[in-house]
Amino acid sequence: MKQQKTTIHDIAKALNTTASTVSRALNNHPRISQKTKDKVAEMARKLGYEPNTMASSLRLGHSKIIGIIVPYVDRIFFSSVIRGIEEQARKHGYNVIICQSHEKLSKEIEDVNTLLAAQVAGIIISISKETRDVTHLLRVQEKGKPLVLFDRTSALLKAPSVTINDFDGAYQSVVHLIKNGYQRIAHIAGDLSVSIFKDRLEGYKKALRDHQVELHEEWIIEAPSDVAAGRPAIEKLMQKPVAPDAFFFSSDFTALGAVKHLQSINFKIPDQIGIVGFGNDQVTQYFNPALSSVDQKSIQMGDEAARIFMDCLQHGSDTTKQVVLAPKLIVRKSSCPSA
Amino acid sequence: MKQQKTTIHDIAKALNTTASTVSRALNNHPRISQKTKDKVAEMARKLGYEPNTMASSLRLGHSKIIGIIVPYVDRIFFSSVIRGIEEQARKHGYNVIICQSHEKLSKEIEDVNTLLAAQVAGIIISISKETRDVTHLLRVQEKGKPLVLFDRTSALLKAPSVTINDFDGAYQSVVHLIKNGYQRIAHIAGDLSVSIFKDRLEGYKKALRDHQVELHEEWIIEAPSDVAAGRPAIEKLMQKPVAPDAFFFSSDFTALGAVKHLQSINFKIPDQIGIVGFGNDQVTQYFNPALSSVDQKSIQMGDEAARIFMDCLQHGSDTTKQVVLAPKLIVRKSSCPSA
DNA sequence: TGAAAAGGTGTAATGGATTGCACAGCATAT
DNA sequence: ATATGCTGTGCAATCCATTACACCTTTTCA
Numbered sequence: 200m201k202q203q204k205t206t207i208h209d210i211a212k213a214l215n216t217t218a219s220t221v222s223r224a225l226n227n228h229p230r231i232s233q234k235t236k237d238k239v240a241e242m243a244r245k246l247g248y249e250p251n252t253m254a255s256s257l258r259l260g261h262s263k264i265i266g267i268i269v270p271y272v273d274r275i276f277f278s279s280v281i282r283g284i285e286e287q288a289r290k291h292g293y294n295v296i297i298c299q300s301h302e303k304l305s306k307e308i309e310d311v312n313t314l315l316a317a318q319v320a321g322i323i324i325s326i327s328k329e330t331r332d333v334t335h336l337l338r339v340q341e342k343g344k345p346l347v348l349f350d351r352t353s354a355l356l357k358a359p360s361v362t363i364n365d366f367d368g369a370y371q372s373v374v375h376l377i378k379n380g381y382q383r384i385a386h387i388a389g390d391l392s393v394s395i396f397k398d399r400l401e402g403y404k405k406a407l408r409d410h411q412v413e414l415h416e417e418w419i420i421e422a423p424s425d426v427a428a429g430r431p432a433i434e435k436l437m438q439k440p441v442a443p444d445a446f447f448f449s450s451d452f453t454a455l456g457a458v459k460h461l462q463s464i465n466f467k468i469p470d471q472i473g474i475v476g477f478g479n480d481q482v483t484q485y486f487n488p489a490l491s492s493v494d495q496k497s498i499q500m501g502d503e504a505a506r507i508f509m510d511c512l513q514h515g516s517d518t519t520k521q522v523v524l525a526p527k528l529i530v531r532k533s534s535c536p537s538a
Numbered sequence: 539m540k541q542q543k544t545t546i547h548d549i550a551k552a553l554n555t556t557a558s559t560v561s562r563a564l565n566n567h568p569r570i571s572q573k574t575k576d577k578v579a580e581m582a583r584k585l586g587y588e589p590n591t592m593a594s595s596l597r598l599g600h601s602k603i604i605g606i607i608v609p610y611v612d613r614i615f616f617s618s619v620i621r622g623i624e625e626q627a628r629k630h631g632y633n634v635i636i637c638q639s640h641e642k643l644s645k646e647i648e649d650v651n652t653l654l655a656a657q658v659a660g661i662i663i664s665i666s667k668e669t670r671d672v673t674h675l676l677r678v679q680e681k682g683k684p685l686v687l688f689d690r691t692s693a694l695l696k697a698p699s700v701t702i703n704d705f706d707g708a709y710q711s712v713v714h715l716i717k718n719g720y721q722r723i724a725h726i727a728g729d730l731s732v733s734i735f736k737d738r739l740e741g742y743k744k745a746l747r748d749h750q751v752e753l754h755e756e757w758i759i760e761a762p763s764d765v766a767a768g769r770p771a772i773e774k775l776m777q778k779p780v781a782p783d784a785f786f787f788s789s790d791f792t793a794l795g796a797v798k799h800l801q802s803i804n805f806k807i808p809d810q811i812g813i814v815g816f817g818n819d820q821v822t823q824y825f826n827p828a829l830s831s832v833d834q835k836s837i838q839m840g841d842e843a844a845r846i847f848m849d850c851l852q853h854g855s856d857t858t859k860q861v862v863l864a865p866k867l868i869v870r871k872s873s874c875p876s877a
Numbered sequence: 878t879g880a881a882a883a884g885g886t887g888t889a890a891t892g893g894a895t896t897g898c899a900c901a902g903c904a905t906a907t
Numbered sequence: 908a909t910a911t912g913c914t915g916t917g918c919a920a921t922c923c924a925t926t927a928c929a930c931c932t933t934t935t936c937a
Contacts, residue, residue, distance in 0.1 A: 206923060217887055222924060230885060253596040253657045254923030257892050262592065264635065264656070271621065273837075278617040282610065285638060294656060296603065296635045299624055317603070317633060318592045426824075455824050485765075485794050487826030498612075545893055556917055561894060569915060593893035596922050 205246040213242050225250070256318055261344070263293045265508060266314035268324040270302045275480055276497050277325065280349060283501020284323060291509050293320065304329040311335045320512060321345030323504050326353060328390055345511035349504045350495075351395055359511065359520035361503045365395045368493035368526030369402025372447050372475040375491070377410050379534055381445035381473045385418035387432045387457070389449040399449050399477065418443055422453055429456020445473035445534070451480040451492055458486070458533070474533040489531035496524045544585040552581050564589070595657055600683070603633045604847060605653035607663040609641045614819055615836050616664065619688060622840020623662060630848050632659065643668040650674045659851060660684030662843050665692055667729055684850035688843045689834075690734055698850065698859035700842045704734045707832035707865030708741025711786050711814040714830070716749050718873055720784035720812045724757035726771045726796070728788040738788050738816065757782055761792055768795020784812035784873070790819040790831055797825070797872070813872040828870035835863045 207221040214221070216235075223231045224239035242248075256262035265288050269277040285295050296317060298310035307327050312335075314322055321344040324336070333355045339346045340358065348360040376384050386403045389396035400419065407414045417439055422428040432453060436443055448454035454476035458468060466472050468488055476483055479494035503522050511517070546560040553560070555574075563570045563578035581587075595601035604627050608616040624634050635656060637649035646666050651674075653661055660683040663675070672694045678685045679697070687699040715723050725742045728735035739758065746753045756778055761767040771792060775782055787793035793815035797807060805811050807827055815822055818833035842861050850856070 204923095207925095208923080218924075219888080219926075220886055222926085223886085226925085228926095230883090232885065235885080249651065249655050251596070251657065251923055252655050253592050253601065254892090255925070257590070257592040257596050257894095258923080258925050260892075262656075272611070272624065273614065273617040273621040275612065275614060275617075278612040278614075281636070282612040282638065285611065285636065294635055294637070294652060296633055297620070297624065298633070299621065312588070313633060316588050316591050317601075318590065459824070482821040482824050485798070485821050485825055543893090546895095547893080557894075558896075558918080559916055561896085562916085565895085567896095569913095571915060574915080590893050593922090594895075596924095597893080597895050599922075 204251070205248045206251070207248070209246060210239060210242050210248060213246065214238060260318070261320045262318045264317065264319045265293050265295050265505070266298065266310075266317070266319035266322040267295050268298045268300055268307060268310045268314070268322065270300050270325065270327055272297060272299055276350075276478060276495060279497035280325070280501035280504070283498040283503075284505045285501075287502045287505035288508075293509075300327040302327045302329060304332070308335040311339060315339065315342065315344075319344070321347070321508060323347045323349065323508055325350045328393055331355075331392075340516070345508050345516055347504050347508045347511065349500055351393060354394070357518040359507050359517060359522075361500050361507065361522045361524065362395070363495050363500070363524045363526045365398035365526070366402035366405070368477065368495075368528065369399040369447065369449075370406045371402075371526070371528040372477070372491070372493055373403050373406035374410065375528055375530065376445045376447065376473050376475060376534055377406070377412055379469075379473060379536060381534075382412060383415075383418070383441065383443045384412065384445045384447060384473075385415075385420075385436050385443035387436075387446060387448045387450075387453055388419060388421050389424045389453075391421055396449050403447055415439075415441075424450035424452055426452045426456040426459075429453045429458070430460040433457045433460050444471070446475075448474070448476045451476035451478040451483050451490065454490060454492075455482065455486065458490070469533050469536045473536065475528075476533075479529050483529075484531065486533075488533045491531045491534040492529055494527045494529050496526070500524060543590070544587045545590070546587070548585055549578060549581050549587060552585065553577060599657070600659045601657045602631055603635050603656065603658045604844070605637065605649075605656070605658035605661040606634050607637045607639055607646060607649045607653070607661065609639050609664065609666055611636060611638055615689075615817060615834060618836035619664070619840035619843070622837040622842075623844045624840075626841045626844035627847075632848075639666040641666045641668060643671070647674040650678060654678065654681065654683075658683070660686070660847060662686045662688065662847055664689045667732055670694075670731075679855070684847050684855055686843050686847045686850065688839055690732060693733070696857040698846050698856060698861075700839050700846065700861045700863065701734070702834050702839070702863045702865045704737035704865070705741035705744070707816065707834075707867065708738040708786065708788075709745045710741075710865070710867040711816070711830070711832055712742050712745035713749065714867060714869065715784045715786065715812050715814060715873055716745070716751055718808075718812060718875060720873075721751060722754075722757070722780065722782045723751065723784045723786060723812075724754075724759075724775050724782035726775075726785060726787045726789075726792055727758060727760050728763045728792075730760055735788050742786055754778075754780075763789035763791055765791045765795040765798075768792045768797070769799040772796045772799050783810070785814075787813070787815045790815035790817040790822050790829065793829060793831075794821065794825065797829070808872050808875045812875065814867070815872075818868050822868075823870065825872075827872045830870045830873040831868055833866045833868050835865070839863060 207218045211218045211221045221239050224236045300307040322339050346358045352360045388400050422432040476490050476492040479492040483490035483492045546557045550557045550560045560578050563575045639646040661678050685697045687697050691699045727739050761771040815829050815831040818831040822829035822831045
């Protein structure tokens with residue numbers, strides 16, 4: 200039933216040579232003659248040889264596997280990044296192994312341990328919302344393994360990263376709203392202890408300042424990045440003494456929930472209220488009205504993260520490497536009044 | 539810089555015993571005294587011991603890693619299933635390693651090779667659309683490794699699987715449309731060489747027959763499962779001598795594209811035309827009108843697949859195990875005329 | 878022509894955990 | 908007292924690929 204796997208020893212025996220020669224031939228060692236290499240390659244094929252990656256990883260001290268940690272794999276942003284990483288990694292003969300932190304620090308630490316035990320070549324991670332302490336990530340670096348951050352980074356950590364310019368994405372969005380005639384622009388922020396949401400808030404503020412639009416601190420509120428959070432956020436904002444006429448959301452999901460609610464109480468979007476979201480999730484374009492949103496270049500982000508990772512492997516970590524992708528505001532109907 | 543990893547030998551030395559005893563103690567071998575086990579456990583903790591999974595995998599001939607192959611990780615259905623698998627697998631101390639087939643047989647074969655070389659414990663897969671020949675999957679079974687299929691299966695393969703009852707999902711949908719007064723129900727099918735789409739078609743037909751609603755073969759067309767395919771599909775159907783008054787789609791995405799187009803030429807949904815999709819993708823509920831759709835129980839599917847997988851590991855593969863989840867039609871506005 | 882350099886291959890150790898077999902110590906049974 | 912059995916450990920081989928070092932052969936060049 201179970202097949203006997205063929206090893207380099209089998210090839211060696213068949214060729215009347217030794218395992219070392221076979222190993223060298225397969226690894227294209229310069230001191231092996233072309234003739235030998237050819238013979239070995241052919242015999243390997245004939246015997247259906249498959250290298251045992253465990254054995255080589257054990258010897259080498261690391262595998263050709265990249266560990267990835269994300270909060271949840273089934274969030275489209277993360278799964279897109281993973282796609283980008285996987286495709287780039289594969290070009291270099293690397294595999295990806297995936298863990299979910301569930302936005303919990305404790306789970307993230309456990310994940311790091313698991314990946315380290317699995318002898319991954321290094322880790323690419325988007326840290327959880329809870330992550331303040333980063334000693335578990337320092338451990339990765341201490342082992343001399345590449346650590347690359349994406350999207351969510353930490354100031355406590357010197358590591359290469361790929362992010363989008365959240366500040367700029369927010370800035371563009373708010374300027375766009377202003378240009379389209381909205382004057383009382385509120386911001387529904389994400390968890391402000393996370394840097395990306397902080398940056399978006401700052402971009403929002405700067406845009407207002409630069410265009411002499413008044414900034415009401417009371418129009419800035421923090422809300423979870425999910426659909427359910429949309430309605431209460433809106434309700435709170437609409438009952439302020441002066442109600443906003445536009446909302447810039449840090450999350451498409453919160454925006455969705457908000458729009459649903461606004462429509463249910465008969466507000467016209469975009470004519471009475473303008474909306475811009477963040478993330479350019481697939482849902483936004485099919486929504487009615489289609490939602491303006493900032494695209495996060497997710498696949499590209501993954502691709503870039505994997506490139507940096509491979510670069511670290513080859514030339515050592517350049518912890519100052521910070522790739523910042525330019526976000527792109529996708530303008531759709533929700534922020535373009537007909538008048 | 540690089541840390542010296544502590545091995546069982548280090549623990550043995552510190553305890554003045556041997557590696558074998560340590561190994562057995564850590565693995566809870568019955569012949570080791572509790573006292574020794576405690577001492578070993580304590581010393582392991584003290585020295586910060588992390589087992590080297592490569593070494594143990596090499597010795598054991600398999601790792602605690604489950605290989606997953608899906609067409610694309612960034613399709614919400616697949617990423618949800620992966621989430622389900624990952625969470626269940628983790629409970630058993632297993633990791634998942636992910637490959638994408640890009641719907642190509644050649645890539646799928648390559649993926650299988652990669653995973654086998656990585657010494658995975660087994661593979662959980664949703665086969666690509668192109669996959670007819672399954673010899674690469676037979677190889678997995680020949681090695682005595684569990685192979686579990688989900689969603690898309692193959693009649694050529696004797697392997698445990700988890701699917702939803704596509705036939706029933708379609709049947710429910712069409713009955714629902716009929717009950718809501720639609721009489722001329724068309725079906726936009728997916729690639730009919732894939733069994734799930736075939737089954738949905740059959741469910742559609744059966745529902746019509748059971749309710750004495752006429753079946754027009756010309757109202758059944760095949761289209762890719764993406765947004766772009768929606769419009770041409772609709773155009774083709776609407777110019778038939780007798781135009782349909784409802785559409786049952788094998789894919790939410792095709793449905794989305796179709797609805798967009800229908801609305802742009804001023805058809806009222808659901809009053810003039812009823813729509814039901816398949817997949818219950820997240821987008822459907824936020825669409826306007828909200829789309830009725832068949833829920834595929836994706837996370838549950840992953841969870842179930844992982845359970846079966848673990849079961850195969852423990853008790854050997856039961857190739858006849860076919861878990862069929864009951865789909866659930868989620869009724870929303872797109873199929874409920876106000877009249 | 879002799880010596881140094883380059884080319885080609887084998888020997889044996891290495892990485893870390895696992896496990897069949899052997900054996901020592903002690904207890905119970907006869 | 909001898910046999911039988913159980914408990915608790917150690918020895919050494921094993922999984923497979925890699926590689927430092929050594930050795931022999933051939934080429935190159937003063």
